[in-house]
Amino acid sequence: MLNPSKGAQENDLAAITIPWTRLPLRFDAGLLRAEVQAIAEAAWVPHFNQADYEGRWSSVALRSKSGRVDDITAQGSIEEFRDTPLAAQCPHLQAVMAAFAFPQKSVRLLRLHAGSRVREHRDADLGLADGELRIHVPVVTSEQVEFVVANRRLMLREGEAWYIDFSQPHRIDNRGASDRIHLILDGTLNEWAAALLQRSVEEIVTETFEPAGAAGFRVFREMVFEDLQLQEEMLRAAERPRFLQAVVAAGAERGYGFGMAEVESILNQRRREWMERSVGA
C-alpha cells in the first residue's frame, strides 16, 4: 500500500532472504588441500581489512579484477574479473569454480592463521537483495575454528559448500593449532544460483550450535540477576569498554568460561533487538 512498486518485485530473485544454508555440493577435500599446500608461501598477501581482525589473515586470488594473484579486493563490476595464473595451476580448485554456474567476480583462498580471529562485523553490501552472493568452500579447517553468524555457531566442514548472508553479524575465531583455509567465491545471483539456494533450503537441514561460552554466559546472567552487589558494580561501569571489561572480569573470576567475543556479540545482539523493536506495528 505504501510502496506500490514493491509488488512488482515479488517474483524477483532479490526477494529471497536466507540466513545461511549448506549447499548440496561436495568436493574432495584431500585433492583441494594438496593443491593449496603447493602454493608458494610468498604468494600469500596479508588481508587489507586490518581493522577487523587480530593475528594474521592472508589471501591469494584465483580470479581478480587485475588478473593478478595478489589482487585480493572483492569489489568491482562483473565484466572486470578474470582468472589469475594461479587458477591454471590448480585444476581441482578450478573445477570447484566451474561447479558454480553463476557469473563470478573475485575468487580467493582466505587463510585465517592459527590463533587469529576476525572480530564481529557485518558486510552490508553482500546481500542477495543487491543481487550478490558469497559461497564458502572450506579446504582446511578444524573443530577448533569457531564460525559464528548471528550468535549461532555454524560447523563448516572440509569439502562442503555454504551460502551465508554476511550482512548478519559474524565472527571467526581460529583456536586451533593449524591455519584455516576457505575458498571464497563471490558472484552475482542468477536463476541457477537462486534455484540452488531454494533447493538447499528445502532439502537440507542446516544444523547450528550454541557458540562456546554462550551457555556459560547464560548461567552467569542468571547469577547476576540474583546478586545485587554485582549489579551495582557493573552499573557503575557505565561506558561500554569499561563495562565489557567488568563483565568479562566478573565472569573469569567466578569461572564461567566466556570471553570478550561472546559478551560483545550478545551485547550487540541485545542492543540491536532493542533498537529494532517495533512499538506500533
Add this chain to the structure above:
Amino acid sequence: MNLSGWIPARVAWRSEGPEVEWTLLGRQRLLDPFYEQTMQQQMVNPFHQLFRRDTSMEEMVAWTEAHPGAPLRGIIFHMSRCGSTLLCRQLGALERNIVASEPAPMDAMLRAQLHLPELPREVQVSWLRAMAGALGQPRSGEEAFYLKTDCWHIHQFDLLREAFPGVPWIFLYRDPVEVMVSQARIPAAWTVPGMLHPSALQMERSDWDPTQTDVYRARAIANICAGALRAVQSDPRGLLVNYTELPEAMCGRLREHFSLCEQDVPAMRQAAQRDAKEPSMTFTRDAQAKQAEATPRLRAVVAEHLQSLYERLEAERQAQMEAGAAVSV
C-alpha cells in the same frame, strides 16, 4: 525469581510465545513525560542492554499475584495533544503516586490479538492486570498507580473496564482545531498511515487516500472521540475533561475522582507552572496561537470530521458538570 526493582521494558512476540523483557529500574520513579523516554535513558547504559531479563507471561502473572503493586487509582484516556502530559505531571508531583504514561508494554497487552488472534479474553484480562501490577510496583514507597493510555486505547475501553472494574477514568480532549494544528506542526508517528496498525485506530485499509494525511488524522481522532462518547454513556465512572479546565481541574473536579486530598493541591499547582513536555519552559496557554495558525483547509477538515463530535462531547461534559454532586461518590 526475584523481580523486585525490575520493570517491563518491552514485550517481544517470539514464535514460542510472548516474552516480557524487564529492566532494572531500582528505586527510580517514572518522572519523564513518557514511559518510553525512561526506557530509552535506561538503555544508554550497556548494563541494561546486556542484562535485560526475560520472563514468560505466566511468570509475570505469578510474580504480580505475589507482589500486587500499588492499586490502580485512575486511567487517563485522551484524544492526543490535549494536555494529558500536564495532567500526569501534576499527578507525579505527589511522591506517593506512580504515573506510567503511554507505556508500550501495556499497548502490547491491549493489542495482543495482533499477534495472537485466538487469545482467550480471560487470559488477556489476566495479562492486563499483571502488566499494571508490574508497572505499578512501588519503587520508592509509592501508594497509588495511574495509567495514561495511548490515545487509541479508548477503543479497548471494554477490555480495560473488565480488567479494572470500578477504577475511575477520564477522557481528556481539546478543541479539535488546536489538536489538528499541533499534529500538523509535528505529526505523531501514529497519525502517519502505516506507522501504527490501522486496526488500532479502527480504520480500514480502504479508509484513506494516501495524499490526504490530514483527513486520515482527522478520521482517526474522530474515531477516538466517538469511542469516548460511547464509553461515557456506558459507564458513569468516567469524566469528560476539556483542556480549557486545566490545570485547575486537578485541584477541583478531578481531585476526589482520583482519590487526592486538599493537601495535595499546592504541589499540583506548582507542577503546573512548568510546561509538561519541556520542563525547562513554563506552561502557557497556546490556544490563541494555535487558532491563529489554523489554515482554511484545516478548518474545513475539522468541520467535516470532528466539529460535531466535539460539540457532543461538550454537551455531555456540561451535563456531567450540572449533575456535579452525583460525581463526588
